[in-house]
Amino acid sequence: MLSLSQKELERYGRQILIFGERGQEKLKNTKVAILGLGGLGSAIAYYLVAAGVGYIKIIDGDRVELDNLNRQILHWTPDIGKNKTESAEEKLKKLNPEIKIEAIHGRITRENVSKLVGDVDIILDALDNFEARYIADEYAHEIGVPFVHGAVEAFYGQVTTIIPGKTYSLREIFPNMSKRKGQSVPVPVIGVTPGIVGLIEATEAIKIALDIGSLLTNKLLLIDLLNNRFELIQLR
DSSP states (O other): OOHHHHHHHHHHHHHHHHHHHHHHHHHOOEEEEEEESSSHHHHHHHHHHHTOOOOEEEEEEBBBOGGGTTTOTTOOOGGSBBBHHHHHHHHHHHHHHTTTEEEEEEOOOOOTTTHHOOSOOOEEOOOSHHHHHHHHHHHHHHHHEEEEEEEEBBTTEEEEOTTTTTSSOHHHTTTTTTGGTTTTSSSOBOOOHHHHHHHHHHHHHHHHHTTOOOOOTTEEEEEETTEEEEEEEEOO
16 A cells, blocks of 8 residues: 655655656665765765655765865855765755655775665765775675666766676776775866766666666766767676
8 A cells, every 4th residue: 555645745746747656655665875975975865865765874974175065065165064974964854854864974894884884775886986885886795785886087977787696796897996096186076077977876776766767787877078978888
């Protein structure tokens, strides 16, 4: 039996026209973890909360800084110095108070990943380094849930969806990325890039939850916003 309230039917009415009340119920019962609340995580979290994904765990270990504000839309000037989880939770609860938000201030490590991420249906990568991404992907394989990867630099981005047992792992797609030099150097980025890449990640999560459409499984979507090019590479 469906359990959508009248308020929910009204709030999500436009998307219910697409996938029906049963689809909205699926979103309501979906649990996701968003790892990172920077540019990617801001876009992912905002739109999954707006769409009515019922339980969203947000994890980040940083505080808001002035140079975040060109791209991290969940954080505003008065938030400088706050934990990003606190800043994001405040905005997301105002956007949609019906959603369960669990905010965790911390960084993903091999020792704590199971405790921080826990039992969710989908893990979304909004991290800024490949070592943490490898750990998160390995944990997704351990618990058998989809892992949606996204990354950005300047006007360029990439997205792929990993399904344990059915697709390549992140390390198989991008081997040895944690050994790259210059990891401490700030990555140049224009705010629109993580916005667009994050929205594609959020779209993948919605399609996974609803079991509709074609996913970016064993495919890598490369995005060149400077020259308006989108290239879909089949991974072999």
